[in-house]
Amino acid sequence: xxxxxxxxxxxxxxxxxxxxxxVEKPARYIxxxxxEVKKDTVKCDVRFGFCFPDKYEIGMSYLGLQLLYNVxxxxxxxxxxxxxTPETDMEALMREEGLPLFTLETKTPVRELDIVGFTLQYxxxxxxxLSMLSLAGIPLRAAGRxxxxxxxIGGGPCAFNPEPLAEIFDLFVIGDGEQAVxxxxxxxxxxxxxxxxxxxxxxxxxQIEGIYVPGFYEHVYKENGQISEIRKLYKGAPDRxxxxxxxxxxxxxxxxxxxxxxxxxxxxxxxVVEIFRGCGRGCRFCQAGMTQRPVRERSMENIxxxxxxxxxxxxxxxxxxxxxxTGEYSEFEPLILKLMEKCREDNVSLSLPSLRLDxxxxxxxxxxxxxxxxxxxxxxxxxxxxxRNVINKCISESDIIESLNQAALLGWNxxxxxxxxxxxxxxxxxxxxxxxxxxxxxxxxxxxxxxxTVSISNFIPKPHTxxxxxxxxxxxELMKKHNFLRERLKIKGVSFNYHDSRMSLIEALFARGDRxxxxxxxxxxxxxxxxxxxxxxxxxxxxxEAIDESGIDLDFYVFRQREYDEIQPWATIDSxxxxxxxxxxNEKAKSAETSENCRQGCQxxxxxx
Numbered sequence: 001x002x003x004x005x006x007x008x009x010x011x012x013x014x015x016x017x018x019x020x021x022x023v024e025k026p027a028r029y030i031x032x033x034x035x036e037v038k039k040d041t042v043k044c045d046v047r048f049g050f051c052f053p054d055k056y057e058i059g060m061s062y063l064g065l066q067l068l069y070n071v072x073x074x075x076x077x078x079x080x081x082x083x084x085t086p087e088t089d090m091e092a093l094m095r096e097e098g099l100p101l102f103t104l105e106t107k108t109p110v111r112e113l114d115i116v117g118f119t120l121q122y123x124x125x126x127x128x129x130l131s132m133l134s135l136a137g138i139p140l141r142a143a144g145r146x147x148x149x150x151x152x153i154g155g156g157p158c159a160f161n162p163e164p165l166a167e168i169f170d171l172f173v174i175g176d177g178e179q180a181v182x183x184x185x186x187x188x189x190x191x192x193x194x195x196x197x198x199x200x201x202x203x204x205x206x207q208i209e210g211i212y213v214p215g216f217y218e219h220v221y222k223e224n225g226q227i228s229e230i231r232k233l234y235k236g237a238p239d240r241x242x243x244x245x246x247x248x249x250x251x252x253x254x255x256x257x258x259x260x261x262x263x264x265x266x267x268x269x270x271x272v273v274e275i276f277r278g279c280g281r282g283c284r285f286c287q288a289g290m291t292q293r294p295v296r297e298r299s300m301e302n303i304x305x306x307x308x309x310x311x312x313x314x315x316x317x318x319x320x321x322x323x324x325x326t327g328e329y330s331e332f333e334p335l336i337l338k339l340m341e342k343c344r345e346d347n348v349s350l351s352l353p354s355l356r357l358d359x360x361x362x363x364x365x366x367x368x369x370x371x372x373x374x375x376x377x378x379x380x381x382x383x384x385x386x387x388r389n390v391i392n393k394c395i396s397e398s399d400i401i402e403s404l405n406q407a408a409l410l411g412w413n414x415x416x417x418x419x420x421x422x423x424x425x426x427x428x429x430x431x432x433x434x435x436x437x438x439x440x441x442x443x444x445x446x447x448x449x450x451x452x453t454v455s456i457s458n459f460i461p462k463p464h465t466x467x468x469x470x471x472x473x474x475x476x477e478l479m480k481k482h483n484f485l486r487e488r489l490k491i492k493g494v495s496f497n498y499h500d501s502r503m504s505l506i507e508a509l510f511a512r513g514d515r516x517x518x519x520x521x522x523x524x525x526x527x528x529x530x531x532x533x534x535x536x537x538x539x540x541x542x543x544x545e546a547i548d549e550s551g552i553d554l555d556f557y558v559f560r561q562r563e564y565d566e567i568q569p570w571a572t573i574d575s576x577x578x579x580x581x582x583x584x585x586n587e588k589a590k591s592a593e594t595s596e597n598c599r600q601g602c603q604x605x606x607x608x609x
Contacts, residue, residue, distance in 0.1 A: 016107075019093070019097065019099070022093055023087070023089045023090045023093060024087065024089055025056075025087070025264055027056075027263040027264045028055070028056035028057070028084065028086075028087065028090070028263075028264065029056075029086070029090065029104070030104070030263070031082075031103075031104030031105050031107075032263075033260050033261050033262060033263050034260070034261040034314070034315075035258040035259060035260045035261060035313060035314070036104075036105060036260055037069070037073045037079075037080070037105065038105065039073070039079045041079060041106060041108070043077070044077055044078060044079035045077045045078075045189055045192060045193075046077060046078045046079070046114050046115065046185050046188050046189055046192070047079055047081070047108065047112070047113040047114045047115075048072055048078060048079065048080045048081070048113065048114065048115045048116075048117065048185065049080075049081055049082075049083050049103055049110055049113045049115070049116045049117065049150070050065055050068060050069060050072075050080055050081070050082050050083065050117055050119070051083045051084075051110075051116055051117060051118045051119070051129075051132055052065055052082070052083070052084050052085070052118075052119055053085050053118055053119075053125040053126075053128035053129045053132060054084065054085055054125055054128060054531070054533070055084060055085060055087060055531075056084045056262070056264070056266075057262065057264060057265065057266040057267055058266075058267055059082070059084045060260065060262040060266045061266045061267040061268035061269075062119070062121070063256070063272045063274060063322055064119060064156070064177070065082065065119070066256040066259045066260065066272075067178065067254065067256050067274075068080065068117075068177060068178065068181060069082070069256070069260070070254070070255070070256035070257075070258075071178050071181070071182060071253070071254055072181065072182070072185065074253060075182065075185065077189060078185050078189075079105075081103035081104065081105040081106060081108070081113075082103065082104045082105065082260075083101060083102070083103055083104070083110055083116075083132065084104075085128040085131060085132055085530075085531070086101070086131075086135065088530070088531070088537075091131065091135065094135060095135070100135060100136055100137055101132055101135035101136040109136070109137075110132070110135075110136035110138070110150070111136050111137045111138055111149065111150065112150075113150045114150055114151065114188060114192070115150055115151045115153060115184070115185070115188060116136075116138075116150045116151070116152050116153070117153045117154070117155065117173075117181065118132075118152070118153070118154045118155075118169075119154075119155060119156040120154050120155065120156040120157065120158035120159050120162075120165075121156050121157060121158065122158070122507075122533055123158055123164075123506070123507045123509075123510040123511055124503060124506060124507055124532040124533040124538075125532070125533060126164070126165065126510060126521055126532075127521065127524060127525045127529045127530045127531075127532055128530055128531060128532075129165075129168070130168075130521070130522065130525040131525065131530050133152070133168075138150070138152070140168060140522060141167050141168060142167060142168060142169065142170050142215065143167070147197060147198055151170050151171070151188070151198070151201075152168070152169050152170050153169060153170060153171050153172065153173060153184070154169045154171075154172045154173070155172060155173035155174075155177045155180075155181070156177075157287060157288060157291065158510075158511075159172045159173065159174055159212075159573075160174065160243075160287065160291050160463050160464050160570060160573055160575060161463040161511060161512070161513075161569060161570040161573070162174075162212060162214060162570075162573070163214070163219075163513065163514045163515045163518075163569040163570065164510045164513045164514070164515070164517045164518050164521060165518065165521075166214035166215075166515045166518065167214075167515065167518050168518065169214065170198070170202065170213070170215070171202065171205055171206070171211055171212060171213045171214075172211070172212045172214070173210055173211060173212075173244065174210045174211070174212055174241055174242075174243045174244060174573055175210050175243030175244035175245060175291070176210075176243075176244050176245055176246040176277075177244070178246050178254055179244065179246060180208060180209070180210040180211060180244040183208050184205060184208060184211065187201070187204055187205060187208065188201070191204070202215070202216075203234060203236060206234075206236070206237045206238065206241075207236070209242055209244055210241065210242065210243060210244025211241065212241040212572065212573065213234075213237065214515075215233070216232060216233050216234040216237040217230055217231065217232060217233060217237070217572055218230070218231045218232075218233055219231075219514060219515055219569070225553070225556050226566055226567065227514065227566075227567040227568075227569065227571070228567070229567070230567065230571060230572055239572075240571075240572055240573070240574040241572060241573055241574060242574045242576060243291065243573070243574060243575050243576055245294075245576075246277075246296070247296065248296070249274070249276070249277060249296050249297065249298045250298055250299055250302050252302070255302070255306045255309075256310075257306055257309040257310055257313060258309075258310075258313040258314075259271065259272075259310055259313070259314055261314050261315070261316075268320070269316060269318070270316050270317075270318035270319060270320050270351065271307060271310035271311050271314055271316045271318070271319045271320070271348075272310075272319075272320045272321075272322050273298075273303055273306050273307050273310065273319070273320075273321055273322065274298065274322045274323065275297065275298055275303050275321050275322065275323050275326065275329050275335070276295060276296060276297040276298060276323045276328075276329055277292055277295070277296050277323070278292045278293045278294050278295035278296055278324070279292065279293070279295065279323075279324040279325055279328075280293075280295050280328075280597045280598035280599035280600075281324075281325060281328075281392070281393075281394070281597055282392050282585070282595050282597065282598060282603060282605075283381070283391055283392050283393055284390075284391050284392050284465060284466040284467050284585055284586070284589055285381075285391055285420065285423065285459060285461075285462070285465060285467050286324075286465065287462035287463065287464060287465050288324055289324055290464050290465050290466075290575065290577055290605075291464050291575050291577075292324065293576075293577065293598075293605065293607045294607050294608055295598075295599060297329065297330060300331050300334065300335050300338070303321075303335060303339075304335070304338055304339060304342070307319055307339060307342065308342055311342070311346055311348060316348070317347070317348055317349065318348060318349045318350075318351055319339065319343060319348055319349070319350050319351065320350075320351040320352075320353060321339075321350075321351070321352060321353075322353075326352050326353065327352075328599070336350070336352075352376070352377075353377045376407055376412055376414070376415050376416070377415075377416045377418070378403075378404075378415065378416070378417055378418070379417070379418035379419075380393070380395065380400055380417060380418070380419060380437065381393050381418065381419060381420050382419065382420065382423060382426075382430060382433070382434075383419065383430050383431060383432065383433025383434035383435075383436070383437060384397075384429065384430045384433035385397055386430070386592050387423060387425065387426060387430040387433075387592075389592040389593070389594050390423065390424060390425050390589045390590075390592050391420075391423060391589070392585070392588075392589070392594050392595055394594050394597075397437065397440075400437055400441070401437075401440055401441060401444060404441050404444070404445065405441075405444050405445065408444070408445040408450060413445075413450050413451060414451050415441075415450070415451070415452050415453070416452075416453045416455065417438070417452060417453070417454050417455070418455050418457065419434050419454065419455070419456050419457075420456070420457050420458070420459050421456055421457075421458060421459065421473075421478065421481050421482075421485070422458050422459035422472070422473035422477075422478055422481070423459045424459075424467060424470050424589060424590075425589070425590070425592075428481075428484065431481055431484060431485055432488060434454070434456075434485060434488075434489075435485060435488035435489050435491075438452060438454060438489060438491065438494055439491060442491060442493060442494065450493055451493050451494075451495075452493065452494050452495070453494075453495045453496075453497070454489060454494060454495070454496050454497075455497050455498070456482065456485065456496075456497070456498035456499065457498075457499050457504075458473070458478050458498075458499050458501055458504035459472075459473070460472060460504055460507055460508045460511055461508070461511075461512065462511055463511065463512070463568065463569075463570040463573075464570070464573075464575040464577060464582075465582065466581075466582045466583075466585035466586045466589065467586065467589070468562075468568065468582065469561065469562040469563070469564060469566075469586065470561065470562075470586075471558075471559055471560055471561045472504075472505070472508040472512075472558045472559060473501075474559060475501035475502050475504070475505045476501075478501035478504065479501050482498045482501070485498075486498075500535060500538065502538075502540040502543075503532065503533070503535070503538055503540075505554070505558065506532065506540075506543055508557075508558045509547075509552070509554065509557055509558055512557055512558065512569070513557055513569065514569035515569070516552075517550075517552060517557065519550050520546050520547055520550035520552050521546075523545075523546035523549055523550055524542060524543050524546035527542040527545060527546055528542060529542050529543060529546070564579075564583055576606060576607050577605050577606055577607055578604075578605060578606035581603070581604065581605040581606060
């Protein structure tokens with residue numbers, strides 16, 4: 001019995017079941033899935049809660065959850081359990097009945113855990129973090145928490161600019177999490193046994209490579225709002241926090257081979273194997289391509305073994321290979337051919353996301369196409385060769401037409417094409433080029449009854465990229481471009497969708513923001529903002545009120561071009577890529593000059609030096 005007493009509603013499992021019958025999809029909250037880990041909590045000195053700040057069916061599709069769940073639960077004395085954001089009906093009922101946020105595995109109140117770790121995949125999930133903390137009975141700001149409350153940590157891609165969340169989190173894990181989180185748990189084991197307080201623990205934690213403690217730094221501002229300096233408040237903290245890199249992806253103990261099988265349909269109900277991490281392409285808008293460097297591959301033998309074991313342990317009917325650019329795996333064709341043998345035996349389809357048009361391999365696609373076709377997903381990103389050179393995509397119009405024609409001849413007739421608008425130097429000619437490309441593809445492949453889905457995202461300048469200094473298009477301009485393109489894509493067999501420009505505006509604010517935008521986040525949540533990544537929940541009017549009441553100047557944070565010598569909010573975070581490289585790439589973009597893939601020739605970004 002913890003501070004909340006038994007979690008079972010009114011002390012009864014039967015009553016808890018009645019409680020769940022009052023909400024939609026109660027299977028989101030019951031746990032007990034195939035391959036769920038059960039441990040004796042009495043023997044676990046570190047209770048770790050992995051929080052995914054979105055719905056169960058989204059979080060259960062995330063490989064990072066399965067990976068860390070696997071790594072931590074292999075450690076003696078550590079128990080990692082899962083927590084997801086309750087849907088609005090469940091949240092309302094929990095608040096009405098006084099039921100605190102709990103783990104799926106043991107129904108333990110989150111406030112009774114030792115460490116609560118949030119994965120920061122998307123800026124528009126930030127309000128869900130606040131909802132989860134509130135439901136757990138944990139103060140939103142770190143400064144308001146008591147010693148007996150869990151340590152709140154964050155990691156994932158958005159941690160590369162942690163400043164908007166600096167007052168909420170105790171620490172952040174920067175970069176790869178497998179080893180850093182394990183070392184953090186080891187430290188917690190030692191400190192817990194010695195009765196160390198939180199402040200003392202954090203001073204030791206910041207010595208772990210990849211751990212950033214925001215409370216040990218203070219941002220000082222100029223009159224114009226820019227940062228004048230970042231002061232260290234604890235001299236033992238590093239001047240800059242180097243991102244953590246897992247050098248070897250072939251450590252068998254890290255492979256998640258017994259993935260948890262969701263009780264309800266998830267966004268991706270499939271086995272997933274990461275084949276390599278990082279990317280050498282150097283697309284100038286892509287944060288993941290920069291922050292996940294250097295490229296590290298899993299061996300073909302380990303990939304095949306992991307895939308076979310996952311399929312056997314889960315019963316999934318689809319296998320997906322995960323990377324930033326799947327076709328660039330050094331042994332792509334032999335890997336695909338061997339995996340297809342296994343897929344045919346088990347009646348499993350093979351999915352190949354993240355393909356580049358210049359790495360479509362006819363033999364591999366033909367082999368997959370003979371059995372089960374799950375569709376091809378390809379990202380040209382821009383509509384003209386010039387703009388693709390600006391962003392360093394390095395594929396031509398002829399590459400696109402030839403590759404998709406080849407895919408059509410092999411029997412593939414369902415293609416998803418991803419493009420981006422609002423890119424630096426973009427003109428309406430570039431936007432028209434998107435429609436022109438789609439028309440040419442449809443004309444060539446007309447006999448095959450081709451179906452194309454064109455998805456448009458809005459360019460957001462992200463930290464630690466060559467475009468981090470660029471301005472974000474206004475939502476009015478983006479909507480104008482969406483309408484312009486919609487008219488030109490009224491083509492039979494083509495479906496068109498795009499991302500809400502106002503949602504992108506809020507994403508840009510928190511991607512580029514400093515500590516001062518944290519107040520705006522809390523105000524927005526207090527007004528009822530949550531599940532902001534879902535169009536049916538997103539409420540721009542409430543966000544606008546929070547922005548106005550917080551005194552946030554969108555021109556300052558979002559719409560202005562920044563200078564190279566300005567201190568950025570994320571300056572304390574070292575992605576190990578040299579600023580000089582980012583500047584050089586930004587200057588090349590202005591003249592549409594491309595850079596070579598670093599796997600073919602070193603571009604001296606700094607990661608390998």
